[in-house]
Amino acid sequence: MYNRFAPKAITKPHPSLISAEWGDGFTANITLEKLREECPCALCKDEREKKSKEPFPMLKTFVKGMNELKALDKVGNYAVTAKWGDGHDTGIYTWDQLREIFEKHALKPEELKKFE
Numbered sequence: 001m002y003n004r005f006a007p008k009a010i011t012k013p014h015p016s017l018i019s020a021e022w023g024d025g026f027t028a029n030i031t032l033e034k035l036r037e038e039c040p041c042a043l044c045k046d047e048r049e050k051k052s053k054e055p056f057p058m059l060k061t062f063v064k065g066m067n068e069l070k071a072l073d074k075v076g077n078y079a080v081t082a083k084w085g086d087g088h089d090t091g092i093y094t095w096d097q098l099r100e101i102f103e104k105h106a107l108k109p110e111e112l113k114k115f116e
């Protein structure tokens with residue numbers, strides 16, 4: 001299956017950043033924190049759902065290693081799966097979802113400077 005949203009390249013230009021480039025010329029950098037926040041697995045979706053219903057949302061709990069990307073592996077030719085430093089590895093990001101996340105959270109050049 002050909003997918004126009006399959007990125008040409010995915011790189012990690014900085015320990016906290018992930019960068020991707022698509023065939024249509026769209027390139028973006030996002031923080032790994034955002035990639036983790038948007039984890040599409042059922043567990044995380046559920047968690048986000050619950051949080052959005054809380055009248056006074058609490059600060060999110062930080063688990064050591066949760067924003068450390070250990071591995072990004074291809075699933076067939078339609079998705080990638082992320083393995084995080086806290087052991088979480090059930091998220092499968094389809095190319096469409098990945099592109100959506102990158103468009104939503106793309107860092108602006110001035111925001112990127114913080115990571116130089």
Ligand SMILES: [Zn+2]
Binds near residue numbers: 039040043045090091
């Ligand atoms: Zn998840």
